[in-house]
Amino acid sequence: MNDTDRARYSRILVKLSGEALMGEGDYGVDPLVLKRIAGEINDIAQMGVQVAVVIGGGNIFRGAGLARAGMDRVTGDHMGMLATVMNALAMQDALESFGLYARVMSAIRINQVCEDYIRRRAVRHLEKGRVVIFAAGIGNPFFTTDTAASLRAIEVNAELLLKATKVNGVYSDDPLTNPAAVRYARLTFDKVLTDKLNVMDATAVVMCRDNRLPLRVFNLNNPGDLTRIVRGEDVGTAVTVE
16 A cells, blocks of 8 residues: 555544535435445545544434524424434445445434444444444534534544535635635634634534544545545644644
């Protein structure tokens, strides 16, 4: 194996939004997008990288949005957790179509369709080369899947947390509405919090900072970027403690 093909990281966690699975649609899962993402995860798994995944549920249901419309927030968040389980099962199926072994582990008990989340079992799955997909957030309302991604990455001792977005990193403003927005190549967690940059929610950022877990934000729609990051290339925006 050439040095350029070598993985820099042995264990990572990838955070995917539910919206990432919609493709050009307005709702649900686009099978072509799902297959492409699964293919990129397969590529890095073949490099020997242990991969964990957290998926949101915004393509199916967003509890916080309905709470603002009058629904009980706890009920809405529980419905959102179930949406993440649906997405996780779809991702598991897509990964297995490439011949990978994948396990869905849910923070809420739903063990007729997936495993309960048990940290030691999750680590063992990773050690055996299985992709572990964490579903249902952290199992509690009022916490986002960003926070779940930070927590699970810390719990399984991931070396890097990858946040997949629709733009190639973190900007000073929304680049889709402000052409003058500046992209940051590197940031500290403190600057993200101080400047209120739209990276992850504050709880997730603080957890990464306090546990010295590096974060990299990248564009999921750029084919091959995930592999390039795993090889150590400077893609997207790196967020670190210092």
